[in-house]
Amino acid sequence: MPFDASRVTCAWVEERIDAFLDGDDGGLAHAERDAVETHAATCPACAREVAMAARVLAGLRAFPNHPVPASVLAAAERAIAEPPRIVAAPAPARSRFRIVDWLPATLAAAALVALVATARWSPAPTPRADLAGAGVAEAARETVLALSYLNRYARMTGEIVTDEILEKHLVGTVERTLDNEVFDGSIVPPLRRAVEKSGIVETKPPHERS
Amino acid sequence: MSHEFQRLAREHGGKIYSYALHTLRCREDAEDVTQEVLIRLWKHRETIDPERVHGWVMTVARNLVIDASRRRRMRRSLFADGTDGTEVDIPAQETGPVADSAERDELRSLLEAAVAELEEPYRSIVVMREIQDFSYNEIAEAMEMPLGTVKVYLHRARRRLRDRVRREFDHAV
Numbered sequence: 001m002p003f004d005a006s007r008v009t010c011a012w013v014e015e016r017i018d019a020f021l022d023g024d025d026g027g028l029a030h031a032e033r034d035a036v037e038t039h040a041a042t043c044p045a046c047a048r049e050v051a052m053a054a055r056v057l058a059g060l061r062a063f064p065n066h067p068v069p070a071s072v073l074a075a076a077e078r079a080i081a082e083p084p085r086i087v088a089a090p091a092p093a094r095s096r097f098r099i100v101d102w103l104p105a106t107l108a109a110a111a112l113v114a115l116v117a118t119a120r121w122s123p124a125p126t127p128r129a130d131l132a133g134a135g136v137a138e139a140a141r142e143t144v145l146a147l148s149y150l151n152r153y154a155r156m157t158g159e160i161v162t163d164e165i166l167e168k169h170l171v172g173t174v175e176r177t178l179d180n181e182v183f184d185g186s187i188v189p190p191l192r193r194a195v196e197k198s199g200i201v202e203t204k205p206p207h208e209r210s
Numbered sequence: 211m212s213h214e215f216q217r218l219a220r221e222h223g224g225k226i227y228s229y230a231l232h233t234l235r236c237r238e239d240a241e242d243v244t245q246e247v248l249i250r251l252w253k254h255r256e257t258i259d260p261e262r263v264h265g266w267v268m269t270v271a272r273n274l275v276i277d278a279s280r281r282r283r284m285r286r287s288l289f290a291d292g293t294d295g296t297e298v299d300i301p302a303q304e305t306g307p308v309a310d311s312a313e314r315d316e317l318r319s320l321l322e323a324a325v326a327e328l329e330e331p332y333r334s335i336v337v338m339r340e341i342q343d344f345s346y347n348e349i350a351e352a353m354e355m356p357l358g359t360v361k362v363y364l365h366r367a368r369r370r371l372r373d374r375v376r377r378e379f380d381h382a383v
Contacts, residue, residue, distance in 0.1 A: 018365050025346065049372075056371050059317045060325075060340035066231060068223040072241045076248040077215055 008035045013046045017053045218255065219248055222263070225342060226271045232337045233275050235326055239282065243274045265351030268344075272334055272352060317375070324374040331355070332367040339364055 013036050019026030020036045028036070040047045226247045230240035247270050251258075258266050325336055331353055338344040338352065349364075350357045 018368050052372055052376060053368065055317070056321065056368065056375055057340060059314075059321045060336070060371075061343070062314070062318070063232065063321075063341045065224060065228040065342065068219070068227040068244055069241060072227070072245050073216075073219050073223060073248070076219065076245045076252075077212065079245070079249050080215060080252045 005035060008039050010039075010043060010046055013039050013043075014049060017050055020050070021053055021057055215248075215252055218251055222251065222267045223248060226267060228342055229268065229271055229334070229337055230275055230278075232325070232341055233333055234278055234282075235322070236278075236282070239278045243271060243278055246274055247271045262351065264348060268338070268348070268352030269354060275334070276330065320375055320378050321371065324371050327374070328367055328370065332363055332370070335360060335363050336367045336371070 016028060016032060016036055019028045020033060036050075040050050223244060227240055227244040230243040231237065234240050234243070247267060250270055251263075251267055254266075325333060328336060334353065335349055338349045339346075344352070346357055346360055349355075350360045353360060355363075
């Protein structure tokens, strides 16, 4: 069936700009490609649209494809060389403090446990004033570090740690415990402010920190 | 084992890392995703259909990118400004002409921001198609979508990117 040139409107062209720029992958028939070109040559608005689309595509296609850092390949190779540890997935009914069983003895974990233990066993709640500033910043820092470290630890050991478990057993637990038992319901806002001001955000595990 | 692993890593590592870096815009997360995909690829290498390794790798990468995005949102919940302190600029391409570099850099920054604003699956499809030059079939396999659906998503994503660039340039004028 011969191509019906009367169908060619600005809307018709606009619908086919991507296919036009995709070349052979676009699936346009030769007659359709010619029609787009012919229309754009006489329609400034469509010409601008085609030019804009081409510019965007050229910009995206100029994005670099980076090689994998050698350290990543080396770490992966080390990981596959070691037999995976068999670790049972945590049961949902576990105590919220069973999270400590998963964590290796690192600074981040120790700090977290210490914070939680303080919250649990301290005979009297620490006054808010004593926990402002550096203490709050440290709590925030260690929470972020421990979360990041736990992700890596779980991956390396093959243990199953879902987002829900992380939220329930780590972030949620620490926040709720500190908030309710130490900070009298006021930890989260100062925690966030302290983190913002501290500039000490770091997601590497403690042993990799400089 | 080492030689075989290195072959797999050479064949697939680059596309995994590039995809993860451009979708997550966080070098550390991209490295984690790449490492994990390579480990899984090694573990499952004997059960993956050789004809479908590319799709398998990219499907796993995409799922891990989504997981990483969720974890990042969790981390962000600690920060009032919505960042998690790990996002980094992706370094610019080191080769190529320096002429028009200012305009090119401006467009690149704008497009990076525009791509970052796309939701899934638009973002992954744009990255795979426009940046990584995957075929439509490869994308359909990786995204586990019909070919036609991929094309529809890509068409919408490109239109959004055009609109975003146009708005920015019009605003600048």
